[in-house]
Amino acid sequence: xxxxxxxxxxxxxxxxxxxxxxxxxxxxxxxxxxxxxxxxxxxxxxxxxxxxxxxxxxxxxxxxxxxxxxxxxxxxxxxxxxxxxxxxxxxxxxxxxxxxxxxxxxxxxxxxxxxxxxxxxxxxxxxxxxxxxxxxxxxxxxxxxxxxxxxxxxxxxxxxxxxxxxxxxxxxxxxxxxxxxxxxxxxxxxxxxxxxxxxxxxxxxxxxxxxxxxxxxxxxxxxxxxxxxxxxxxxxxxxxxxxxxxxxxxxxxxxxxxxxxxxxxxxxxxxxxxxxxxxxxxxxxxxxxxxxxxxxxxxxxxxxxxxxxxxxxxxxxxxxxxxxxxxxxxxxxxxxxxxxxxxxxxxxxxxxxxxxxxxxxxxxxxxxxxxxxxxxxxxxxxxxxxxxxxxxxxxxxxxxxxxxxxxxxxxxxxxxxxxxxxxxxxxxxxxxxxxxxxxxxxxxxxxxxxxxxxxxxxxxxxxxxxx
Numbered sequence: 462x463x464x465x466x467x468x469x470x471x472x473x474x475x476x477x478x479x480x481x482x483x484x485x486x487x488x489x490x491x492x493x494x495x496x497x498x499x500x501x502x503x504x505x506x507x508x509x510x511x512x513x514x515x516x517x518x519x520x521x522x523x524x525x526x527x528x529x530x531x532x533x534x535x536x537x538x539x540x541x542x543x544x545x546x547x548x549x550x551x552x553x554x555x556x557x558x559x560x561x562x563x564x565x566x567x568x569x570x571x572x573x574x575x576x577x578x579x580x581x582x583x584x585x586x587x588x589x590x591x592x593x594x595x596x597x598x599x600x601x602x603x604x605x606x607x608x609x610x611x612x613x614x615x616x617x618x619x620x621x622x623x624x625x626x627x628x629x630x631x632x633x634x635x636x637x638x639x640x641x642x643x644x645x646x647x648x649x650x651x652x653x654x655x656x657x658x659x660x661x662x663x664x665x666x667x668x669x670x671x672x673x674x675x676x677x678x679x680x681x682x683x684x685x686x687x688x689x690x691x692x693x694x695x696x697x698x699x700x701x702x703x704x705x706x707x708x709x710x711x712x713x714x715x716x717x718x719x720x721x722x723x724x725x726x727x728x729x730x731x732x733x734x735x736x737x738x739x740x741x742x743x744x745x746x747x748x749x750x751x752x753x754x755x756x757x758x759x760x761x762x763x764x765x766x767x768x769x770x771x772x773x774x775x776x777x778x779x780x781x782x783x784x785x786x787x788x789x790x791x792x793x794x795x796x797x798x799x800x801x802x803x804x805x806x807x808x809x810x811x812x813x814x815x816x817x818x819x820x821x822x823x824x825x826x827x828x829x830x831x832x833x834x835x836x837x838x839x840x841x842x843x844x845x846x847x848x849x850x851x852x853x854x855x856x857x858x859x860x861x862x863x864x865x866x867x868x869x870x871x872x873x874x875x876x877x878x879x880x881x882x883x884x885x886x887x888x889x890x891x892x893x894x895x896x897x898x899x900x901x902x903x904x905x906x907x908x909x910x911x912x913x914x915x916x917x918x919x920x921x922x923x924x925x926x927x928x
Contacts, residue, residue: 476762477760478492478494479718479733479745479758479760480716480717480718480733480735480745481534481535481580481647481718481720482716482765483531483532483533484531484532484533485533486533486534486535486536486540487535487718487720488535488536488537488538488554488721489505489537489720489721489722489723490504490505490554491503491504491505491535491554492505493513493533493535493540494510494533495530495531495532495533498518498528498529498530498531499512499513499516499517499518499530500512500513500517500518500530500533500540500542501513501517513540513557514557517530518530518542519542519544519550519552519559519561520559521559521561526550526559526561527542527544527545527546527548527550528544528545529544529545530542530543530544531543531544531545532573532579534579534580534581535554535581536580536581536582536583536648536649536650536721537582537583537584537585537587537604537649537650537721538553538554538555538583538585538604539551539552539553539554539581539582539583539606540552540553540554540581541581541608543573546572547572547573548561548570548571548572549563549570549571549572549573549608551563551581551608551623560623562627563608563621563623563627564621564623564624564625564626564627564628565623565624565625565626566626567626568627569627570627571621571627573610574610574612574613574619574629575612575613576610576611576612576613577611577612577613577615577643577644577645577646578610578611578645578646578647579608579609579610579611579646580608580609580646580647580648580649581606581607581608581609581648582605582606582607582608582609582648582649582650582651582652582668583604583605583606583650584601584604584605584607584650584651584668585601585604585650586601586602586603586604587723588601588650588721588724588725588726588729589601589725589726590725590726591651591666591671591726591727592726592727593671593695593696593697593700594696594697594698594699594700595684595685595686595696596686597686597687597692597694597695597696598726599692599693599695605622605651605668605669605670606622606623607620607621607622607648607651607668607669608620608621608622609633609646609648609653610629611643611645611646611655614778615642615643615644615776615778616635616639616640616641616642616643616777616778617632617635618632618633618635618643618646618653618655619631619632619633620632620633620668620669622668622669624669625669630832631669631674632806633653633665633667633672634804634806634807634808635655635702636663636702636704637777638780638781638782638802638804638807639778639781639782639804639806639807640777640778640779640780640781641655641657641663641775641777642657642658642776642777642778643655643656643657644656644657644658644715644769645715645716645717646717647717647718647719648719649719649720649721649730650721650729650730651666651667651668651671652664652665652666652667652719652727652730652750653665653667653719654717654718654719654732655717656715656717656734656769657775657776658769658770658773658775658776659769659770659771659772659773659774659775659776660707660708660713660769660771661704661707661775662704662705662717662732662734663702663703663704663705664702664703664705664719664730664732664750665700665701665702665703666699666700666727667699667700670695671695671699671700672697672698672699672828673695673697673698673699673828673829673840674828674829676829678693678695679693679694679695680694680695680696680697681694681695681696681697681870682696682697682698682826682842682844682870683696683869683870684696697826697828697842698808698809698826698828705732705750706748706753706754706755707771708734708736708746708755710738710739711737711738711739711746711757712736712737712768712769713734713735713736713746713768713769713771714734714735714736714764714765714766714767714768714769715766715767715769716734716735716765716766717732717733717734717735718732718733719731719732719733719750720733722749727750728749728750728751730749730750731747731748731749731750732747732748732749732750733745733746733747734746734747734755735764735765735766736757736764737764738757738759742757742759742761743759743760743761743762743763743764744757744758744759744760744761744762745757745758745760746758781804781806781807782802782803782804782807782810783803783804783927784799784800784801784802784803784927784928785799785800785801785803785882785925785926785927785928786798786799786800786925786926786928787923787924787925787926788923788924788925789814789921789922789923790921790922790923791864791919791920791921791922792919794863794864796814796815796816796860796864797814797815798812798813798814798815798923798925799811799812799813799925799928800812800813800825800882800925801813803825803827803882804827805830805837805839805875805877806827806830808825808826808827808828809824809825809826809827809844810824810825810827811823811824811825812824812825812843814849816849816856816857816860817852817854817855817856817857817859817860818854818856819852819854819857821845821846821848821849821857822846823843823844823845823846823849824843824844824846825841825842825843825844826841826842826843826844827839827840827841827875828840828841828842833876835878835879836876836877836878836879837876837877838874838875838876839875839876839877840872840873840874840875840887841872841873841875841884842870842871842872842873843870843871843873844869844870845861845865845868845869845870849861850869864921865921871886871921872886872887873885873886873887873921874886874887875923880926880927881925881926881927882923882924882925882926883922883923883924883925884921884922884923884924885920885921885922885923886920886921886922888920
């Protein structure tokens with residue numbers, strides 16, 4: 462084991478590290494580590510370690526904001542430091558300006574919750590673009606910063622973003638309809654990497670923008686390749702979790718890391734998993750995110766994580782979704798429906814419609830949710846199936862034309878209160894949803910009675926109760 466000295470006289474253990482941990486982190490340009498409560502940085506390819514930004518702690522006007530740093534995380538151009546009280550401090554690496562508060566419109570002090578894992582993510586302009594679920598590329602101009610946290614219960618991932626309120630209530634649903642119990646998580650450039658108790662590994666691209674939460678971005682569930690001015694429209698839903706190939710030789714631990722490779726697009730990541738190979742050598746397995754095979758890198762370092770029993774039973778939590786039954790109606794015409802396997806945080810649900818003596822299953826996509834005093838409000842989009850649209854049943858075709866006005870995608874304002882789910886079709890009259898509802902109704906009586914009042918009363922409505 463060798464040592465080096467920083468320019469500030471601090472002796473540091475210079476043994477290399479290959480994983481992001483709570484006290485060590487890696488970007489494509491730097492290594493960071495904590496020693497004696499302060500942050501040191503090391504540019505990749507150089508041997509010396511120096512105090513980050515000269516002091517090693519978050520500062521404001523050259524005065525320390527906190528005394529002791531206990532955890533760090535870095536990705537892209539972002540660095541997060543956590544002090545002994547759990548407070549989050551945030552800065553860009555290239556242009557250091559520490560932020561002691563987080564969020565918009567009213568910034569406030571943010572603390573980490575109890576967790577199994579957490580990490581900062583930065584999807585920056587050097588990645589150039591990402592591809593949505595239908596393959597449409599979207600350029601990255603300003604970058605996207607997200608702080609993810611895997612709660613201590615193992616089955617909830619929450620996140621915050623500097624441009625949204627600093628509260629841990631935005632969620633990323635886990636595999637198996639939210640039931641997976643993750644043992645660890647690592648994040649990079651809006652891409653999450655998780656592992657469970659039997660070594661199953663999943664990755665997913667998911668943040669506030671790609672998931673359809675951002676109210677100022679245009680989205681569509683229609684599967685098409687867009688040209689011209691329509692290129693700015695982002696396809697939904699967000700990409701789902703992708704099961705990574707199993708590691709079938711040797712043994713692995715729960716210690717994992719995802720790193721940016723400096724390439725472009727969705728595939729610009731390397732995955733690492735600590736373990737031993739078939740000959741008992743210690744090190745880690747690695748591969749690019751879309752590769753089908755793992756390779757092993759021997760390091761000779763002592764194993765730090767806990768070995769996983771790949772033959773054990775998969776740990777899962779209780780079901781998180783519910784089933785609802787009721788009706789959807791237009792004026793005096795109504796149809797029986799069920800919404801099955803439904804949770805606003807786990808999209809899509811199954812929308813089962815009884816029409817023309819037949820049963821049809823549609824997708825009920827859910828996004829842009831918010832908690833209210835008596836429940837939760839969210840956006841929903843009903844996606845009618847090709848089987849329904851192309852049905853040769855004349856009664857079904859009549860419903861398709863008269864009831865659904867030959868629209869495949871129908872947007873709804875939706876709310877869940879207690880055991881009831883209710884929806885009203887979003888008519889997009891004015892853009893601001895609650896204002897639109899009121900103004901459409903008011904104007905229908907006072908001004909354009911022919912157009913607005915008629916359109917308002919053609920609105921589809923849905924009411925279902927828990928079954």
